[in-house]
Amino acid sequence: MTLNAFLFQVLNGLSSASGLFLIAAGLSLIFGVTRIVNLAHGSLYMLGTYIAYSFATKLGGAFGFWGGILATALIVGVIGALIEVVLLRRIYRAPELFQLLATFALVLVINDAALWLWGPSDLLGPRAPGFRGAIEVLGRRLPSYDLLLIVIGPLVLLLLHVILARTRFGRLVRAATQDREMVGALGVNQAILFTSVFALGAALAGLGGALQIAREPANLAMDLTALGDAFVVVVVGGMGSIPGAYLAAVIIAEVKALCVGIGVVDFGFVTINFSKFTLVAEFLVMAIVLIARPYGLLGKAQAAVRSIAEPEEPIRPATPLLKALGVAIFALLLCLPLLAQGSPYLLVLGIDVLIAVIFAASLHFIMGPGGMHSFGHAAYFGLGAYGAALLAKWLGVPFGIALVAAPLLALAGALLFGWFAVRLSGVYLAMLTLAFAQIVWAAVFQWEGFTGGSNGVIGVWPPPPFDRSWVFFLLTLIIAAAAVLLLRRFLFAPFGYAMRAGRDSTLRAEAIGIDVKRVHWLGFAIAGCVCGVAGGLFAFAKGSISPETIHINRSIDGLVMVLLGGVQTLTGPIVGASVFAMLQDTVMRQTEYWRALMGAIILVLVLAFPQGIAGAIGSLWRKLGGRA
Amino acid sequence: MSVLALRALSKSFGGVHAVRDVSFEIGKGEFLAMIGPNGAGKSTCFNMINGQLAPDSGEILCEGRNIAGLAPREIWRLGVGRTFQVAATFGSMTVIENVQMALISHARETLRLWRPAAALHRERALELLAQVGMQDAADRPSRELAYGDVKRVELAIALANDPKLLLMDEPTAGMGASERHGLIELVKRLVVERGISVLFTEHSMDVVFAFADRIIVLARGRLIADGDAATIRDDAQVREVYFGTGKTFAGAAR
Numbered sequence A: 001m002t003l004n005a006f007l008f009q010v011l012n013g014l015s016s017a018s019g020l021f022l023i024a025a026g027l028s029l030i031f032g033v034t035r036i037v038n039l040a041h042g043s044l045y046m047l048g049t050y051i052a053y054s055f056a057t058k059l060g061g062a063f064g065f066w067g068g069i070l071a072t073a074l075i076v077g078v079i080g081a082l083i084e085v086v087l088l089r090r091i092y093r094a095p096e097l098f099q100l101l102a103t104f105a106l107v108l109v110i111n112d113a114a115l116w117l118w119g120p121s122d123l124l125g126p127r128a129p130g131f132r133g134a135i136e137v138l139g140r141r142l143p144s145y146d147l148l149l150i151v152i153g154p155l156v157l158l159l160l161h162v163i164l165a166r167t168r169f170g171r172l173v174r175a176a177t178q179d180r181e182m183v184g185a186l187g188v189n190q191a192i193l194f195t196s197v198f199a200l201g202a203a204l205a206g207l208g209g210a211l212q213i214a215r216e217p218a219n220l221a222m223d224l225t226a227l228g229d230a231f232v233v234v235v236v237g238g239m240g241s242i243p244g245a246y247l248a249a250v251i252i253a254e255v256k257a258l259c260v261g262i263g264v265v266d267f268g269f270v271t272i273n274f275s276k277f278t279l280v281a282e283f284l285v286m287a288i289v290l291i292a293r294p295y296g297l298l299g300k301a302q303a304a305v306r307s308i309a310e311p312e313e314p315i316r317p318a319t320p321l322l323k324a325l326g327v328a329i330f331a332l333l334l335c336l337p338l339l340a341q342g343s344p345y346l347l348v349l350g351i352d353v354l355i356a357v358i359f360a361a362s363l364h365f366i367m368g369p370g371g372m373h374s375f376g377h378a379a380y381f382g383l384g385a386y387g388a389a390l391l392a393k394w395l396g397v398p399f400g401i402a403l404v405a406a407p408l409l410a411l412a413g414a415l416l417f418g419w420f421a422v423r424l425s426g427v428y429l430a431m432l433t434l435a436f437a438q439i440v441w442a443a444v445f446q447w448e449g450f451t452g453g454s455n456g457v458i459g460v461w462p463p464p465p466f467d468r469s470w471v472f473f474l475l476t477l478i479i480a481a482a483a484v485l486l487l488r489r490f491l492f493a494p495f496g497y498a499m500r501a502g503r504d505s506t507l508r509a510e511a512i513g514i515d516v517k518r519v520h521w522l523g524f525a526i527a528g529c530v531c532g533v534a535g536g537l538f539a540f541a542k543g544s545i546s547p548e549t550i551h552i553n554r555s556i557d558g559l560v561m562v563l564l565g566g567v568q569t570l571t572g573p574i575v576g577a578s579v580f581a582m583l584q585d586t587v588m589r590q591t592e593y594w595r596a597l598m599g600a601i602i603l604v605l606v607l608a609f610p611q612g613i614a615g616a617i618g619s620l621w622r623k624l625g626g627r628a
Numbered sequence B: 001m002s003v004l005a006l007r008a009l010s011k012s013f014g015g016v017h018a019v020r021d022v023s024f025e026i027g028k029g030e031f032l033a034m035i036g037p038n039g040a041g042k043s044t045c046f047n048m049i050n051g052q053l054a055p056d057s058g059e060i061l062c063e064g065r066n067i068a069g070l071a072p073r074e075i076w077r078l079g080v081g082r083t084f085q086v087a088a089t090f091g092s093m094t095v096i097e098n099v100q101m102a103l104i105s106h107a108r109e110t111l112r113l114w115r116p117a118a119a120l121h122r123e124r125a126l127e128l129l130a131q132v133g134m135q136d137a138a139d140r141p142s143r144e145l146a147y148g149d150v151k152r153v154e155l156a157i158a159l160a161n162d163p164k165l166l167l168m169d170e171p172t173a174g175m176g177a178s179e180r181h182g183l184i185e186l187v188k189r190l191v192v193e194r195g196i197s198v199l200f201t202e203h204s205m206d207v208v209f210a211f212a213d214r215i216i217v218l219a220r221g222r223l224i225a226d227g228d229a230a231t232i233r234d235d236a237q238v239r240e241v242y243f244g245t246g247k248t249f250a251g252a253a254r
Helices: A003-034 A041-058 A061-086 A096-118 A144-166 A168-178 A180-185 A190-214 A222-237 A242-262 A274-292 A320-334 A345-367 A378-394 A399-421 A426-446 A469-492 A494-504 A506-511 A516-542 A552-565 A572-586 A594-608 A612-623 B042-049 B072-077 B095-106 B122-131 B147-159 B177-194 B205-211 B229-234 B236-242
Strands: A134-137 A140-143 A264-266 A271-273 B004-013 B016-026 B031-035 B057-062 B080-083 B165-169 B197-201 B214-219 B222-227
Touching: A003 A041, A003 A140, A003 A144, A003 A168, A003 A190, A003 A222, A003 A242, A041 A061, A041 A096, A041 A190, A041 A222, A061 A190, A096 A222, A096 A426, A096 A552, A096 A594, A134 A144, A140 A144, A144 A168, A144 A190, A144 A242, A168 A180, A168 A190, A180 A190, A222 A242, A222 A274, A222 A426, A242 A274, A264 A274, A271 A274, A274 A399, A274 A426, A320 A469, A345 A469, A345 A516, A345 A552, A345 A572, A378 A399, A378 A426, A378 A516, A378 A552, A399 A426, A399 A516, A426 A552, A469 A494, A469 A516, A494 A506, A494 A516, A494 B095, A506 A516, A506 B072, A552 A572, A552 A594, B004 B042, B016 B042, B016 B057, B016 B214, B031 B042, B031 B205, B042 B165, B042 B197, B072 B080, B080 B147, B095 B122, B095 B147, B122 B147, B147 B177, B165 B177, B177 B197, B177 B205, B205 B229, B214 B229, B214 B236, B222 B229, B222 B236, B229 B236
Parallel strands: B016 B222, B031 B197, B031 B214, B080 B165, B165 B197
Antiparallel strands: A134 A140, A264 A271, B004 B016, B004 B057, B214 B222
């Protein structure tokens, strides 16, 4: 690459950085004041693009375009304010896991709303009036619109800085970011402050999205892509730091642009196409920053989270009643193939449920006793599923070995990602795990030659006798039972206790010699490994695997299963996964708008059933005088 | 050799010299109180000894070995136990499981995946609970305990690795007067029986002057006095430091 080409890519990177900055700044601002990580921030960004598209095409002309962009920022700001008033205000005091889930429910609802309003196809906006041309820079043509974007980023940064530094509103925002309780105690009207901050953050996201219409088409996948990028930027820049967000946006965008610019390089023995590695590069930047500065480049260590979770009962070995119930259910399931002779669908449903049980139990392992709220458990499912499928497809590896390899691959991934994840806690950990999962998903999606890209891998069928669904069902049943019992055994062993001790109080656990990071890392690895088993089974059960199946939605499904069952009980994930998988296979198949339905379920769950099903039954049981 | 020796320990935060050039020693079996007005540097000193803070300069010698900058868990492994100013237990465990957890860690068994933890070291845990008078509450969820009882359980946990030195940060904070004496008497008895050295910070002067073998006084990050109760009481500098802070030794001096 020549120097000129290099500088050109630097300019290119700067123009992408502006969009990244706008969305990350809003996310950071909202988190700083309300302590809520708004997972729907990418959705607001996506709405921005769609709304601006409508303005630009329906009104048309310079007014429709430029006026539309400003109007969009306002509209999205109002939507943000509505979200804050109607939903978030109810959950400021809820455990942060619930806040994350509630905002994710919004992601689903907004996505379906966009599908309903604008339809499924990509919509490319018109070119920007007044900025249609390109400017000769360093012997290449740079679209003048990109030049405008380069200017807008620092301009917004400056504007935000002035607002924060000079106005009363800005002072309140800074004060609340430092100590929310104190600001409340001083008599500041928090309701108005929170609503206006949320509106401002949303408007920034809307503006960022709106500015994209001349560069990329509006599409329904934008919300999560933008969210993943924003997370990386915020984690790198430091939560709550606006200049940090800009710095990180520039770094990330530059690294990506340079990867594209470098393109294909022949090292003699191997040829590497760097433009396929933009996401890996993003991950590397984040990893390096997190090792050197765990709270981001310009971020500060988070104040201790004032935990307001429900107190948890000590774990007790299964009562005879529970054991008998477990054996009875297992026996019943063993007989299912006989009962299901008339309806083969029952076995398919059974396999789905069992795979969901393994998935949820492994997630619960780190989420409940480990206290690590992973928002990216699908990564290990995907590593297992793709590992098994690709081994079978490319190397013709036998079924049994592929099934064993699946958890091993997932284990390797969990060891790698977990090493970083256990260094963080709370929302940082949630964001990092989500970003990792996005990277796995994107790698699968981008690496078309190897993984089949969006088409996935097809024709992965198990050999006889496992090609019969009843045999495969029994295999899945036995593996699922073994996985659940094994995880349970671990939880009652010293390791499980140490993991809970580290969650209950890291400080105290360290003070009695427990290496909390190592214990949690091992827990993370075990959970990933077991999750890989579920992935391997899934690939062979379906005969195919596509990026869709390891999408972030699967990670969230897992969280919903665990919460549905109750995070504080050991049987919770089993109950939750079963109920959820059955719901998904029956009710949700009936409607095109299953995402919105799912979002509604999550919202009801979060607002009405904070303990989950098993948890609710448990406390009811205790209230009635029994001993659960 | 002294159990613990601080040599010219210093730590500053920004421009604030929290601890300046502090040196003192604790002998075997000694019950040493560290006192001083708020902001004197007691907590900073404590947190450097237990590994939560790394000193800017100076040495912390534990039986001759420099432990400055080691992680809290490494310092614990060397036989330094601690209790916290605000006592708490592992809330999701029963009382005895809390103590078992410390014993399991002491035996380096925390990464074991198979044998149920409930059966491990149960006898020893019961013994420890009996020593602090909490054996009857062994199987209760620890989060249901009254605060005074939590302090006792915390003490049992701290004794689980047979410490040679016990660091107690305001052991009686948040307790009533009679409870306070009961707890310190218990600590003192255990210390004498086991030959443990104790370094504790304390705000209630009656406890300090009634129980401590020796007292060191910090003020504005510096060590200004070191001696027995009578010496400290008569020390002009100490009087000056405490004068006007609302605290006098009148009660303890009688």
